[in-house]
Amino acid sequence: MVGDAPHRGNRYGRSERARRSVLEAADDLLVERGFAALTVEGIAVRAGVAKQTIYRWWPSKTAILLEAYAQDAAEELTPPDTGDLAADLRAHLRTLAAFLTGSDAGAVFRALVGQAQHDAGLADLLRREHLAGQRERDRLPLERAVERGELDPGLDLDELVDRLVGPVHYRVLVTGVPAPAEFTDALVAGVLATAARSPAS
Amino acid sequence: MVGDAPHRGNRYGRSERARRSVLEAADDLLVERGFAALTVEGIAVRAGVAKQTIYRWWPSKTAILLEAYAQDAAEELTPPDTGDLAADLRAHLRTLAAFLTGSDAGAVFRALVGQAQHDAGLADLLRREHLAGQRERDRLPLERAVERGELDPGLDLDELVDRLVGPVHYRVLVTGVPAPAEFTDALVAGVLATAARSPAS
Amino acid sequence: MVGDAPHRGNRYGRSERARRSVLEAADDLLVERGFAALTVEGIAVRAGVAKQTIYRWWPSKTAILLEAYAQDAAEELTPPDTGDLAADLRAHLRTLAAFLTGSDAGAVFRALVGQAQHDAGLADLLRREHLAGQRERDRLPLERAVERGELDPGLDLDELVDRLVGPVHYRVLVTGVPAPAEFTDALVAGVLATAARSPAS
Amino acid sequence: MVGDAPHRGNRYGRSERARRSVLEAADDLLVERGFAALTVEGIAVRAGVAKQTIYRWWPSKTAILLEAYAQDAAEELTPPDTGDLAADLRAHLRTLAAFLTGSDAGAVFRALVGQAQHDAGLADLLRREHLAGQRERDRLPLERAVERGELDPGLDLDELVDRLVGPVHYRVLVTGVPAPAEFTDALVAGVLATAARSPAS
DNA sequence: CTGTAATCGAGACGGTACGTCGCGTCTTACT
DNA sequence: AGTAAGACGCGACGTACCGTCTCGATTACAG
Known part of the structure; x- marks a missing residue:
């Protein structure tokens, strides 16, 4: 369950073994049983x-999820850089949709955003620690263009x-309607059509 | 405490007085203390x-909120019909933004959407009972156009x-960035620019 | 486990069934496992x-024992009244020694007196609710004499x-030496020898 | 914190400094806050x-108290030897009563006897290590007589x-009634009256 | 105009999880 | 080898709410 890392448990640092197994357990339980059934005792x-x-080490179960999310999901959502703006955005939005609806990390993200509606402190943390960085990545293709x-x-x-x-x-998050490639591709087309015309106007 | 409705408490149906005061109490407590502190006992x-x-009469506290939301918010988000598509949409989105961020019913909505991330049953109910109808209203200006x-x-x-x-x-729900009139108006302009051009392509 | 008393659980009185089974459980666990292993959760x-x-209904586990003790032990230690002072006292002390060392209620008593050394509030309660009454009973043979x-x-x-x-x-309580009939009988003889001579002095 | 003894912390045996400060701390905390609030962490x-x-060095907090008690109280309760049995016993019982009710070591003793009611191992230790010796001292005046x-x-x-x-x-330990000199002196008188007559019988 | 039955308020019940405290064990760097 | 520091697994603490229950009182209609 916890690998072979040494069990430290002394003042020269917390137990990495405990940290890792907590994050894994929280992740697993969230995916298996859902946020409502996720308890600190269960973890x-x-x-x-x-x-x-x-x-x-963690003030709440959402703090655990926040850290688990950071560990799992940080790099997954960086858009490609092919030199073709429309293609990069299409790929990025497809990946985003798949991430949000189909991955374990996406489930954690949905749970965190859901809980953030009830907890302003969590909302702040989530925005500072994750959404700000993701926004930077989302902007990259446009900045390059x-x-x-x-x-x-x-x-x-x-x-x-x-x-x-x-x-x-x-x-x-709201309607629960799937966001297939047709939808995200059309989205890119629509937004770029407007943006591309802007310099001409 | 709850007005002057008669206190029934008999075999011929539920007490309207109790129903109303529960809905009010849930609403008030949500706004005052937040969803996390909202308990059936407190209500x-x-x-x-x-x-x-x-x-x-209600299976859960979210069911109470769902009914409270229905009572408060049903009519607020019907877009105007001036015959001017862009104007109607601009007005509608401004109203929507104000509703979501500034009203008590908007707070209830955010709480319900948040909780729906943890509860598939609630998500279904919310979509069937509220979002489907709202979708119809949102479509109206476009259908008229x-x-x-x-x-x-x-x-x-x-x-x-x-x-x-x-x-x-x-x-x-996610970034917490305000959505002022400039933002929603630009949104309408962008979407209409694409849509208007579509037939021409 | 709890007999057939009705399960009330409403505002017109607490559940006698719950009360009884708690007292029994506390008693049993104390005797089986000792005070140190007696926990509220276990009870x-x-x-x-x-x-x-x-x-x-009870502020602490000692309060439970106090009530259990009252229920079990109140009447056991009333000295007989044969008209023969020495005989009454001998019988009473023999009964007392047997009670303290050999009965379940005696085990509860020893635990309570032990805990009272650490808890002044318990000491007061124990003295007011039990020891005062026992003192009255202990005096009876002498008063009759x-x-x-x-x-x-x-x-x-x-x-x-x-x-x-x-x-x-x-x-x-202290030395753990048994107090057999020889010991208690000699005690009675010694005390009465002094007391009987007193009027003559 | 504990004087000027060297801080060993080396391979040449246990630290006397640590031993002493533990015993002092346990003693102080017991007197200040009572046995219930006495924890190993606090000590x-x-x-x-x-x-x-x-x-x-100690298996339990009661073992610390046992040692602290040995250190403080060993000599205090040796009866005098004036050649006058009654006087020696009167003095001894007065000292005993004062010790039990008024001294710090007496508080430790009461706590230990209290705890011994819940812990047979402690009861054995207490009797072997302290009560047996005290019994020897208590017998001295009688043996001399x-x-x-x-x-x-x-x-x-x-x-x-x-x-x-x-x-x-x-x-x-039980009734909490004070044991003033009148009480202990009368006790000595009563017991000696019986004992003195015994040979005559 | 009286009896009756569904609903009401109140709140005790068996539970689950909370977040905290202290236990006794452990590992580490230092002396 | 022993020490100060302190994290660890563990178990119990006392509390908050959950959702269920039982109770006597209330009240609108049916007989």
Whole structure:
């Protein structure tokens, strides 16, 4: 369950073994049983760890999920760089949709966003620690296009990102309607059509 | 505590007085203390009602919120019909943003969507009972424009709605960035630019 | 486990069934496993009762024992009344020694006195609720003897009681030496020899 | 914190400094806060010692108290030897009562006797290591009186000791009634009256 | 105009999980 | 070898709510 890392448990550092098995257990339990059935006690039992060890290092079960999410999902959502803006965005949105609806990390993300609706502190953390970085990655293809002269430098790129990823998140989080490639591709086409015309206007 | 409705408590049906005061209490407590602190016991005490009375008529606290939401919010989000598509959409999105971020019913909505991430049954109910109807209302301006010949009848109106309301929900539920009139107006302009050109292509 | 008493659980009175099974469970567990291993959780499980039900009615595990002791032991230690002072006292002390060392209720008593050394509040309760009454019973043979004219009315009867029951308690609680009939009979003889001579002096 | 003893922490045996500060800390904490609030962790912090150091040298917190008691109290309860039996016993019982009710070591003794009711192992230790020796000291005046011919050599001196110290312990441990000089002096008078007559019988 | 039955308030019940405390064990760097 | 520091697995603490239950009181209609 916990691998072969040494069991430290002394003042020269916390137990990496305990940390890892807690994150794994939380992840597994969330996917298997859902957020509502996720309890600190359940995580402790599954991880083979004392409850107090969890409370020593994490203030709440959402903090565990936040860290588990960071570990699992950080790199998955970097858009490609092929030199073709439309292609990069299409690929990125397809990956995003698959991530949000089909991956374990996406399940963690949905649970965190859900819980953030009830907990302003979590909302802040989530935005500072994850969404800000993701926004940077989401902007990359557009920034490169601006540098290549394909997009008007005066465009508000954050607004464009909202128009691209917003509808995908909306379908996943609110309506539950799938966001297949046709949907995300059309989204890219629509947004780029507007953006591309902007310099001409 | 709950007005002057008669206190029935007999075999011929439930007490309207109790129903109303439960809905009010749930609403108030959600706004005052947040979803995390919302408990059936708290609602019962605030409403001056026995816990059993709540469980007799609602299966869970989210069911109470669902009904409270229905009562408060049903009519607020019907778009105007001025004959000017862009103007109608601009007004509608401004109202939507204000509703989601600024109203008590919007707080209930956010809590329900948040909880729906953890509870598939609630997600289904929310979609069937509220989001489906709201989708109909959101489509109205576009349908009227199609009828007026301003929009290509071949357009997928649901997709257009997603592009309009998706970014607003995304900002409210995910990033927490405000969605001022400039943002929603630009959104309408962007989406309509694409849609208007579509028939020409 | 709990008999056939009705399970009330409403505001018109607590559940007698729960009360009884808690007292029994505490008693049994104390005798089986000792005070150190007696926990509220263990009592709850053994009694088939929720922990909260225990905390609703008793502030601590010693309070449970106090009540269990009252239920079991109140009447056991009333000295006989044969009209023969020495015989009554001999019988009473023999019964007392057997009670303290050999009965379940005696085990509860020893545990309570032990805990009272650590808890002044418990000490007060124990003295007010049990020891005061027992003192009254312990005095009875002596008071009757005074009335019969066998003892000097000027004697301090409480002091005599201390000289009779003190050594028995001392052996049981402190030295652990048995207090057989020879010991208690000699005790009676010694104390009465002094007391009987007192009026003559 | 504990004086100027060297801080060994080396391979040449245990640290006397640590030993002393643990015993002092345990004693102080018992008197200040009572046995119920006495924890190994608390002792360690107060003594400026690691918890492990305590567990290396003592098996339990009662073992610490046992040693602390040995250190403080061993000599205090040796009866005087004036050649006058009654006077020696009166002095001894007065000292005993004062010790039990008024001294720090007496508080430790009461806690140990209390805990011994819950722990047979502690009871054994306490009796072997302390009570046996104290019993020897308690017998001394009587043994000297036998040697002087003042008491019948056939008397059971242990029984006499029980009649002398038993009521004092009983008041202290059980009833909580004070044991002033009048009480202990009368006790001595009563017991000696019986004992003195015994040879005559 | 009286009897009756569904609903009401109140709140105790058996449970689950919470977050905390202290236990006794362990590992480490230092002396 | 022994020490101060402190993290660890563990078990119990006392509390908060859950959802179920039983109770006597209330009240609108049916007989």
